Amino acid sequence: MRMTLPIRPILAALRHHRSATTLIVLQIALTLAIVCNALFIVQQRVAHLSRPTGIDEANIGVIHNEWLGEHGTVETGALIASDLAVLRKLPGVVDAYADNTYPAVGPWAELLSINLKPDQHGHTSYAELYTVDDHALTTLGLKLVEGRNFHANEVLDVAGYDSVAPASVIITQELAEKLFPHASAVGKVVYLGSAPSTIVGVIRHLQVPATGTNTFAFRSVLAPVRLIMPSGSFYMLRARPGQLGAVLQAAPAALRAANPARLIDADGGVRRYSDLRFEGYARDRGVAILMSMICVVLLLATAGGMVGLSSFWVSQRRRQIGIRRALGATRGDILRYFQTENFLIVSFGIALGMALAIALNLQLMRHYELPRLSLYYLPIGALALWIIGQIATLGPALRAAAVPPVVATRSV
């Protein structure tokens, strides 16, 4: 069997159909450029929305509680403490704590500039704050890798808008490595503002409250503080597996029974954490779906175009095919001819498309917050187009191979 590919005659034939070839090459190039960039955006968004929070998402519920009537800071602190006692006693509840935000998709984020010296110019790292008590680790399911948890008597009431200056903090491993790259962070002193805080513990992993951050997404600081905000608190509670629904049903009633002068909004006051997280990433998910749809449609359109054009060429060359067959070309030769032709055209398109993809990425980078295109998208996109091209030509090429040699002798 002859395995030499008929490249030279194909190139001659393509020169003959210069405009049609140019069009399909252009189309493949545009497709490659758009698909690479769209898939890159999909990958960015999927990576963003699938970042691990580090908490036991499936079993955590969030209750937003506001107090009716005016209470002082200390009084509100006591009210929150007794609410938490009620929640912790509910059947099915593992533990509970209060904060003014929650991980990954929280409504608020307190940005911290962490310094290693009190009068430092320029911060050592950004981080975000959780104001918690000694129950946060068990509630969220966080793993302490070093040091200790807070003690109950460390927790201070702080009125919202006052500076938080805790004597002790717990930080994530990632932040610890950033602050003290070659040593244990436990026992070290950091400055959240002007007052010193001692790191008493390091937890393995916890995402910060804000969705948007990328550079310090896992640099969380836990402070033993009960923050008294006029907007109320979020009670975070963890249920035993499978019992979250029942717990969230019972919790508002139990809280109202203990103290009716409160507002837990009927519409959105009690939520599963997993639902909040799902909604919080709706934007990323939407973009990912939309871009994937564009890619699929684009590849289908390109495949359709290649089927159409190869069918046309096959029907146009029936005579020539017949002559080649009459002169001894096998069916395989004819099949191989069209498959090779398509491979060459797609290859030209890919060569142009790679340059276009990079140019498009540079344009997108100028107008949108997008990083540089990872280059491995180019060979992946190229491979996809080669495969699609081969599949798209297969039908027409098989029809060409089926042309009987007798066609050569017949007039049109």
Added chain:
Amino acid sequence: MLYYYLALGLRSLRRNPALNILMILLIAVGMASSMVTFAALRAVSGDPMPGKSARLFVPQLDNRAPADRATEGESPGPLSYIDAVALLDAQRAYRQAAMYPVSLPLVPGDATRAPFTVTGYAVSADFFPMFDVPFDHGGSWSTLDDQRGGSAVVISRKLSQRLFGSVNSIGLSLQLGGHGYRVAGVTGDWNPQPHFYAGGDINDASYRGDPPDVYLPFRRAIDLQVATAGDDDCAPGYNSSDWNVRLRSECDWITMWVELHSAAQGSTYRRFLEGYAAEQQRDGRWPWPPDVRLRDMTEWLVHVRAVPEEARLSFALAVGLQVVCLVNVVGLLLAKFMRRRGEIGVRRALGASRQAIYAQFLTEGAMIGLAGGALGVLATAAGVFEIGGVFQPKIARLVHVDASLLGLTMLVSVAATLLAALYPTWRAAQVQPAWQLKSQ
């Protein structure tokens, strides 16, 4: 003659249906994707105050040391209470309104009903005429009320109906955040998108959707120490929970809007702001040279990035998709027309002019464009209907199909297909009759 070309076109469409269906599908898919994303972009990038936006301005004063600024060289969004009140009292604009978002528990008078959270804004009285807020009943509180801190409140039609049913609620009282208010006005249909007046970075779905429930008098909200529900950004060292200390602090949480008689007066107002800022610097409040900004609404919407990035990005890529589809159609039309060289040769030989060939093949192209457009209209309508699966619900609700969108779909389909047909038609018109007849 056109009728003849239409008849020829129809016959040709029937001749190779697979190729034609492919082209029609390509046009429809390309159209639908760019039109659906265009509808989304149109929904999120409209002018919220048409006819007035050039006269509405947001003054910004930098009260932050250059080193503490969020972005280098960029002034903070909102104003401090000190500056907001100074600008309100100066009365240098035609209208001026200070505002900040609030979220408060509302306890219904009927004790059997559960309390619920209402959201809205603390605003000065100029807010309503400045933003053309219509009233179902009553109206705004007076400017006098504004200064004295009266207990009037304006509520939305929806909240009025929720609380008081269908009765006219003017003069009725309600309990908001533990304080009594008297309804002075009920707003009618008013919901410009996005909620541009919210201040801060509004590149988020939460600044779209339902209109505010309540509007409290700014002065009264300050007197009652109603905290902002939005961002409150303090210069280092100014954090304090003491309300009166806060009012004197370099904390930025109040958005100002001013309405001028004309866009041209912007420079006059800017000079006033620069004068005020320079005065504050002389008084020793800021050791650094003042950074003053006065943005009109269009500039403000760009500054706060009101148009979600994904809307523009998806439109850009959808247009790319359409270009690919069109290039595809050019190729297929070329194939289709060139296949009929023989027919063209015969027609030319029988006396048809080049022009006649142009007319015939462009008519055929337009017919494919029409068919593609019709299918594209259906696909666009379906796409907009299903857009909730891709865009956030609050944004998806704003996206709608109307006659202009569908008309545009049709128009662009035909125009684009004609454009795509130009080159293949030109090639068809170049066919040499003698050559074709000889090779038959």
